[in-house]
Amino acid sequence: MDQFKGERIVNENVTKVLDNHQLLHYEFTNVEKTLESIHGDAFRKYRERWNAASALKEIPKAPLYVVFETNSYCNMKCKMCTRNFFTTEEKVNISDEIVDRIISQCQEHNIPSIFVGASAECLIHPDIKKILGKMKSTDTLDCFLMTNGYNLTEDIANYLIDIQFERVYVSLDAAQDATYKKIRGATGTGGRESEPPAGAEKVA
Numbered sequence: 001m002d003q004f005k006g007e008r009i010v011n012e013n014v015t016k017v018l019d020n021h022q023l024l025h026y027e028f029t030n031v032e033k034t035l036e037s038i039h040g041d042a043f044r045k046y047r048e049r050w051n052a053a054s055a056l057k058e059i060p061k062a063p064l065y066v067v068f069e070t071n072s073y074c075n076m077k078c079k080m081c082t083r084n085f086f087t088t089e090e091k092v093n094i095s096d097e098i099v100d101r102i103i104s105q106c107q108e109h110n111i112p113s114i115f116v117g118a119s120a121e122c123l124i125h126p127d128i129k130k131i132l133g134k135m136k137s138t139d140t141l142d143c144f145l146m147t148n149g150y151n152l153t154e155d156i157a158n159y160l161i162d163i164q165f166e167r168v169y170v171s172l173d174a175a176q177d178a179t180y181k182k183i184r185g186a187t188g189t190g191g192r193e194s195e196p197p198a199g200a201e202k203v204a
C-alpha cells in the first residue's frame with residue numbers, strides 16, 4: 001500500500017520531492033510550535049502523548065482526540081466523497097442537548113483535542129458559532145475544523161479568531177475553476193467557484 005503513503009511537510013522542507021508524489025499535509029508555518037507557545041507545557045505533553053500513541057508506545061486511558069460531527073449533510077457534492085454512498089438524504093443537525101453532553105464528557109475526561117467536520121460541512125450548521133464557542137470554553141488544547149470554505153465568511157473568520165480556535169483547514173481540491181467544478185459538482189456552489197472564501201485570508 002506504499003502508493004497511499006502521504007507525508008507531513010512543514011515549511012522548511014518545501015523543496016523536498018516525494019517519491020510517490022503524494023502530499024497529505026503542508027504547513028506554511030509550524031503550527032505545533034505556535035500552539036506550544038500559546039498553551040505551553042500542556043500542549044507539548046499532549047503532543048508527546050499523541051506521538052507515543054501513534055507509535056503504539058502508549059495506550060491512553062481516554063481518547064486524545066474526538067471527532068465531532070455537527071450535521072449530516074453538506075452543501076457540495078464532491079466526486080470522491082464517501083457521502084455519495086450514503087443511503088439517506090435526510091438533513092439532521094446535532095441538538096443542543098447532545099452537544100452539551102459530548103462537551104461535558106470531553107471536559108470530564110480531559111480530552112486534549114477535538115476535530116469538527118470530518119465527513120460533512122460543519123459551517124452550515126445554523127448554530128455553529130455557539131457550538132464552536134462551547135468547545136473552546138473547555139480545557140481542550142487543540143480544536144480544529146475542516147471546511148470546504150463556502151461558508152467561511154468574514155463574520156465566521158472573525159469569530160474563530162476571537163475565540164482563538166486553534167486550527168482551520170480549508171479544502172480547496174483544485175487550482176483551476178474547471179477542475180473545481182468537475183470535482184465538486186454544481187450543487188451548493190452557486191456560481192462562486194472562482195472566488196476564494198471571504199474569510200480564508202483572515203484565518204490563514
Ligand code: SF4
Nearest residue numbers: 074076078081120148
Ligand atoms: S465538501 Fe467535503 S463533505 Fe462535502 S461533499 Fe465535498 S468532500 Fe464531501
